[in-house]
Structures are given as structure tokens and as C-alpha cells.
Amino acid sequence: MFWDKKIETLNPAELAALQLKRLKKTLHQANNVEFYRAGFARAGIKPPDIRTLDDIQKLPFTKKQDLRDGYPFGFFAVPLKEIVRIHTTSGTTGKPTVVGYTRKDLDNWSGLIARNMTMIGITADDVFQNMVNYGMFTGGLGFHYGAEKIGMTVIPSATGNTRRQIEMINDFGVTAIHCTPSYAMHLSEVAESAGITFKTLKTGIFGAEPWSETLRSTLESRLGVTAYDSYGLSELFGPGVAFECPERDGLHIWHDSYLVEIIDPKTGERVSDGERGELVVTPLVKEAMPLLRYRTGDVTMLMEDGCLCGRGKKIARITGRSDDMLVIRGINVFPSQIEHVLLKIPEVGNQFMVYVDRINHLDEMTVEVEINREFFSGELADLAKIQIKVVKELRDVLELRTTVKLVEPGSLPRFEGKSKRVIDRRGEIF
Amino acid sequence: MDTKNFIIKQISIFSENRPGRLASIAHALGEEKINILAFSIAEANGFGVVRALVDHPEKAYKKLSSLGFNVAFTDVIAVQMQDIPGGLYEIAKVLGDAQINIEYSYAYSGRDAAVLILRVDLVEEAIAKIQQSGAKLLERSVFH
Numbered sequence: 108m109f110w111d112k113k114i115e116t117l118n119p120a121e122l123a124a125l126q127l128k129r130l131k132k133t134l135h136q137a138n139n140v141e142f143y144r145a146g147f148a149r150a151g152i153k154p155p156d157i158r159t160l161d162d163i164q165k166l167p168f169t170k171k172q173d174l175r176d177g178y179p180f181g182f183f184a185v186p187l188k189e190i191v192r193i194h195t196t197s198g199t200t201g202k203p204t205v206v207g208y209t210r211k212d213l214d215n216w217s218g219l220i221a222r223n224m225t226m227i228g229i230t231a232d233d234v235f236q237n238m239v240n241y242g243m244f245t246g247g248l249g250f251h252y253g254a255e256k257i258g259m260t261v262i263p264s265a266t267g268n269t270r271r272q273i274e275m276i277n278d279f280g281v282t283a284i285h286c287t288p289s290y291a292m293h294l295s296e297v298a299e300s301a302g303i304t305f306k307t308l309k310t311g312i313f314g315a316e317p318w319s320e321t322l323r324s325t326l327e328s329r330l331g332v333t334a335y336d337s338y339g340l341s342e343l344f345g346p347g348v349a350f351e352c353p354e355r356d357g358l359h360i361w362h363d364s365y366l367v368e369i370i371d372p373k374t375g376e377r378v379s380d381g382e383r384g385e386l387v388v389t390p391l392v393k394e395a396m397p398l399l400r401y402r403t404g405d406v407t408m409l410m411e412d413g414c415l416c417g418r419g420k421k422i423a424r425i426t427g428r429s430d431d432m433l434v435i436r437g438i439n440v441f442p443s444q445i446e447h448v449l450l451k452i453p454e455v456g457n458q459f460m461v462y463v464d465r466i467n468h469l470d471e472m473t474v475e476v477e478i479n480r481e482f483f484s485g486e487l488a489d490l491a492k493i494q495i496k497v498v499k500e501l502r503d504v505l506e507l508r509t510t511v512k513l514v515e516p517g518s519l520p521r522f523e524g525k526s527k528r529v530i531d532r533r534g535e536i537f
Numbered sequence: 538m539d540t541k542n543f544i545i546k547q548i549s550i551f552s553e554n555r556p557g558r559l560a561s562i563a564h565a566l567g568e569e570k571i572n573i574l575a576f577s578i579a580e581a582n583g584f585g586v587v588r589a590l591v592d593h594p595e596k597a598y599k600k601l602s603s604l605g606f607n608v609a610f611t612d613v614i615a616v617q618m619q620d621i622p623g624g625l626y627e628i629a630k631v632l633g634d635a636q637i638n639i640e641y642s643y644a645y646s647g648r649d650a651a652v653l654i655l656r657v658d659l660v661e662e663a664i665a666k667i668q669q670s671g672a673k674l675l676e677r678s679v680f681h
Binding site: 518 | 582583605610640
């Protein structure tokens with residue numbers, strides 16, 4: 108199903124023409140921002156010098172740190188009077204990044220969400236429970252407005268009180284949910300321990316964190332849903348930037364609204380389709396806060412094959428944000444890899460915590476994982492076997508020796524918003 | 538004589554090795570007026586198993602599980618020891634000669650004599666051998 112079939116299935120020539128028109132408008136808008144005026148001057152170009160889509164490579168990148176330096180309103184291209192909403196990014200270190208929206212921006216953004224949800228078959232007949240933070244985080248209001256635009260029955264349940272969330276799903280006949288994959292797992296655990304099954308659920312939209320194919324099948328069987336991956340970034344409006352279609356083989360990024368480049372993060376040069384690199388995006392329909400060549404930090408690739416659904420080029424699922432990536436003794440480790448390993452070991456639970464320390468100048472990674480209640484025999488030797496098994500499976504996948512600590516069932520933190528499973532203590536030097 | 542009468546239900550509790558865990562277990566059992574007759578802690582790599590013989594194992598299992606503890610039952614046997622030099626040797630030799638492995642054991646000083654709690658790989662055979670040797674096994678009813 109299509110929300111806006113014409114724009115979603117533009118042929119390459121039509122798409123390029125529309126992108127160029129919108130890029131020129133965006134450059135004009137960016138010229139209102141001091142950071143970009145200075146950038147144009149340094150690069151020795153004026154916005155009219157950008158005549159083709161490829162000319163964009165003459166422009167410098169915009170980085171997350173630039174946005175932080177512009178705190179609070181340094182990147183706004185319109186007077187505050189025209190800004191109707193402000194969100195902030197979900198607090199990394201230091202100051203948050205502020206993003207602003209004009210009325211037109213909100214309309215465009217909710218339109219993108221409506222495209223995504225329509226693409227996976229959700230309609231005005233659906234009852235949708237939105238189980239993410241409704242505050243400064245873009246996931247709550249973002250999905251809310253898109254779902255309302257389609258006309259579905261929206262339950263703005265936000266986060267917290269999992270038992271009540273479960274009750275509402277069954278009492279209100281909820282058919283579609285949106286939350287983080289880790290909260291979905293928690294929800295299924297709480298429902299299971301209370302002996303509750305979901306009869307009306309059909310669709311699960313999971314995003315804001317990278318998650319594995321193994322977790323997809325686990326969530327699908329535990330919740331009885333078809334699970335879809337949702338990708339977004341507050342700087343690019345929020346959720347809705349890219350989304351899986353029913354093929355569930357890569358995410359459709361909306362090329363009419365986002366100009367996509369994949370670069371080698373070291374050299375800044377573009378890589379070919381089918382090659383992994385950092386996703387760099389120039390949003391094409393943003394008024395309040397235009398960005399040029401924004402480095403997302405997310406690693407993906409443009410997929411070479413077209414899609415049966417008829418929409419444009421897809422990007423591969425994101426395996427991790429580069430800021431999630433840990434470098435342990437020189438080896439790259441994504442928390443999603445650890446999750447993937449643990450999901451395949453029935454003797455332990457799916458929750459985990461990772462601690463990284465530097466001991467005698469060496470990086471040491473400790474993974475805490477819960478023992479699965481049913482696999483406790485009462486014998487210390489059996490526990491030791493489970494521990495060795497986890498160490499071995501982690502070593503096979505990560506090519507790294509880790510320390511594994513078995514902890515009591517239910518003792519690890521459960522996360523409702525974005526999970527913080529990695530505690531890197533190497534920075535603390537005494 | 539039915540060997541089952543000599544099989545005693547030990548409760549085994551998974552516990553992380555951190556301050557206060559034993560206190561929580563002991564407090565929970567105290568609240569339910571469950572008496573701990575014997576107990577030991579085995580530790581490995583940051584976690585351990587607390588093993589206990591209590592007068593009401595089912596009640597203890599229920600209470601601890603309801604508090605979130607991971608609990609399992611383990612079959613053990615109890616031998617009344619002669620409190621004289623060489624007493625342990627007698628028992629260990631009987632089992633060793635019969636190729637029965639002692640996985641772990643702990644002892645406590647009972648009212649009448651020392652008591653040795655044994656977790657062995659072949660429970661029924663161990664009961665038979667110990668009885669043949671003339672040593673005294675304590676019946677389950679002594680504990681619960």
C-alpha cells in the first residue's frame with residue numbers, strides 16, 4: 108500500500124530533478140545560518156555554484172559536534188516566531204542537540220511517518236499503541252502525529268507501567284505497537300510471567316536502537332507480530348527517515364526528502380553501492396533547520412538491487428551507530444553482536460550489561476548475563492559449564508576473550524527508552 | 538528397607554557473590570520460621586550456590602522463589618559419624634572402593650554425633666554400601 112504513490116515511485120530522472128530543485132531551496136535556506144555562510148566562504152563557493160546533485164561534494168560535512176557548538180539555536184534558519192516545536196537529542200555526553208520545526212516541517216515529518224506505516228499495511232482501521240517517550244525524544248510525538256494523520260486510533264501510552272501497557276493492548280484490541288526492541292523484549296517477559304498472551308497484535312515497529320535478525324524472530328514469536336525496523340535521527344526530523352517494506356530486506360530511505368551519500372569515514376570519499384560506509388544525509392525538505400551533508404555516524408550501504416515493492420533504493424539495516432562501537436584491544440565490537448550471541452544460548456537470559464575496564468594497560472570486557480531460571484540444576488559445576496559456554500560462543504563471534512559473570516534472574520536493569528548496556532570505565536584515570 | 542527414606546532434599550540457591558545475599562536468604566527463611574539444620578556455600582568466579590538442609594524444604598523453595606531467587610532441590614544423604622579419629626576415613630573408603638564419587642560434602646555437629654552430608658553421583662548405591670558397612674544413615678524424617 109502507498110500513502111503517496113507518485114512521490115514514492117518516481118523514476119530516476121524525475122527523482123533527480125526534484126532532488127536538485129529541493130537542494131537549491133535548502134542551500135538558500137542554509138544561507139540564513141551563520142555556520143553555513145562561514146562554511147561557504149571558507150570553501151570559496153556561493154549557493155548558486157551548486158548546479159548539479161554531484162556538486163554537493165564541494166561542500167564540507169556537518170558534524171554532530173558542530174550542532175552541539177551551535178547550542179541552543181545556532182542552526183535555526185528561521186526566526187524563533189516561526190518555530191512551533193523544539194526537540195532535543197536523547198542526551199549523549201555534554202549538551203544536548205536542539206532541533207526545531209516549523210509548521211511545514213511537522214507536516215512533512217508526519218507525512219513521512221504516514222508513508223512508512225501505510226507501506227507496512229497499517230490503516231485507519233488499526234489501533235496503535237505508541238510505547239516510547241513523549242517528551243523531548245522525537246519518537247513519541249513523531250509517530251503520534253504520523254499515525255493520527257493516517258487516522259488510526261492512537262494510544263499515547265508512552266513508557267513505564269508495563270503491566271498497564273499489557274492490559275491496554277488486550278483491553279483496547281491494539282493491533283500495532285511501536286517501541287524500542289529492548290522494551291519489546293521486556294514487555295514479552297512481563298506478559299509471559301503473568302501468563303498473558305496477545306490476541307489482537309499484528310504489527311511491531313521497533314527502532315531507536317540497532318537490533319539483530321535473531322531478536323526479530325524472537326520478538327515475532329513471543330509477541331505474535333510481524334516486526335519492522337524503523338530508522339531515524341532527531342537531526343533529520345526524527346523517526347521516519349527510512350523504514351522496512353513488507354519485503355523486510357533493507358530499509359527504504361525517502362530519496363525525495365533525503366539526499367543520501369555513503370562515504371569512507373576516514374577519507375570522506377564516496378563509496379560505491381554495495382560497499383559499507385558512513386551514512387551522510389542532506390535533508391531536502393527541512394525549513395527550520397537545514398543541514399548540509401550531515402554525518403550520521405551510522406554504518407550502512409546503498410543496496411544494489413531494486414525492490415519488488417517498486418520504491419527507491421534501499422539502505423542495509425544499521426548494525427550500530429559508530430558511537431556504540433567499542434574498540435577492545437583493537438577489535439571492533441558492537442553491543443548488537445553480544446545480544447545476537449546470547450539470544451542463541453537458551454541457558455542464559457537476553458538481558459545483558461557490558462563493562463569495559465583497562466587493567467594493567469589492557470582492555471578487559473566483562474559481560475554480565477542472567478542465568479535462565481529453568482536451567483539452574485542446583486549444581487555449581489553445571490553453572491560453570493554454562494559460563495564456559497557463553498565465553499566460548501562470545502569468543503567465536505567477537506574473536507575476543509571476555510569475562511562472563513552469571514547473575515541472578517531478573518537482576519539486570521530493564522530499559523524502557525534507549526538502553527544503556529555498555530559502561531566504559533576506561534576513561535577514568537586516577 | 539526403602540532407600541528413599543534416606544534421600545534428603547537439600548535446597549540449592551543460586552547466588553551472586555555480593556554483600557548481603559546470604560543475609561537476604563537467611564532473613565527470608567527466618568521470616569517463615571524455617572530452621573536451617575546445616576548449610577554450606579560453594580563459590581566460583583563471582584557466583585556461588587548456597588546449599589542448605591532445612592526443616593521445611595517445600596516452604597523454603599516457595600518463599601525464596603517468590604523473592605526471585607533461583608532455587609533447585611538436590612538429593613543428598615546424611616551419615617552419622619563416629620566422632621573419633623579415622624571416622625571420615627571409614628566412610629570415604631567405603632564409597633571409594635565402590636567407585637562412587639563424592640561431588641561435595643559438608644558436615645555439622647548434631648545433637649548426638651557429627652553428621653556428614655554427602656552429594657554423590659550414585660545415590661542408591663551409596664546408601665546400600667554405607668548400610669552394609671554398618672555405618673548409620675540418618676533418615677529423611679530426622680530433617681523434615
